[in-house]
Amino acid sequence: MTASSVGAEDRIERARKLCDDAMFAADPAALAAAERTLDTVEADHALARGRALHVRFLEERVEDPHELELFERAAELYRQLGDPRGEGEALFRVGSVHQVVRGDHDAAVPAFVRARELATQVGDRLTLSYVLRHLAFVEQAAGRTAEAVELMAESTRLRREIGFLPGVAANLVGLGYLTAEAGQPDRALSFIDEAATVAExxxxxxxxxxxxxxxVNLRPA
Incomplete structure (x- = not known):
């Protein structure tokens, strides 16, 4: 959903012209159109900035309190704009802050559930693959390994369909750990070998x- 810098500049210029129309041409619809255009820019920017902060967290493991605020703002703006695809991605990111940054699976679940509904509704297989992956972590944390494997496998299937190979490799690593927890060490190592091939x-x-x-972690004792 993130807009390119050129796209954002185009939208801002369009909003400027619409404001001129509202002021000088007495166009009653122009101001509302300008505000909607700027809301789209703000939503895209908030989502992109929040994602950058999340990557920074993964590198440094220090929470930036603005990350959650940005994703929540993006989700609200997309909801107001009637953009379920954007809202779904932003809500997934809200859930990821609770789960990944704060380690709170329970707080993450409502955002993940709604994101799953929206991504399914609009056919956003990429966002859906992320949601299913992280719901798998919820199930894993609750000790429901079989359910976690099922969700991770479905996420992997979607990622193969859309050609998201880095995501496929990441999920195969996840399946390796999950199947090891399920007492299937040979299958686990097979997933890890496939992950290496796909990642290469x-x-x-x-x-x-x-x-x-x-x-190293899954090496037999």
């Missing part, structure tokens, strides 16, 4: 580090 093809060097860690 995708040039996903960060995921290759996960693969190396998983091979």
């Amino acid at each position: 093809v995708a040039g996903a060097h960060g995921i290759l580090r996960w693969v190396d860690e998983a091979r």
Whole structure:
């Protein structure tokens, strides 16, 4: 959903012209159109800025309190704009702050559930794949490994369909850990081997580090 800088500039210029129309041409619809255009810019910017802060958290493991505020603002603006795709992605990000940044699975679930509904409604398979992956972590934390495997597998299927290879590799690592927890060490190592292959093809060097860690962590005693 994030807009390019050129797209944002185009929208801002359009809003400026609409404001001129409202002021000088007495166009009653122009001001509302300008506000809607600027709300779209603000929503896209909030979502993109929040994502940048989330990546920063993953690197430094220090929470920025603005991250959650940005995602919540984006979700509200997209809701007001009638953009379920944007709202779904923003709500997934709200849930990820609760789960990943704050370690609170219970607080994350309502946002994930609504994001799943919206992503399914609009056919947003990428966002849906993220939601299912993180719902798998919820199930894992609750000790429901079989349910976690099912959700992670469905997320992986969606990612294969849309060609999101780094995401496929990441999920295969997740499936490796989950199947190891389920007492299937050979299957777990098979997932890790496949993750390495997919990550190599995708040039996903960060995921290759996960693969190396998983091979150490899942090595038979």
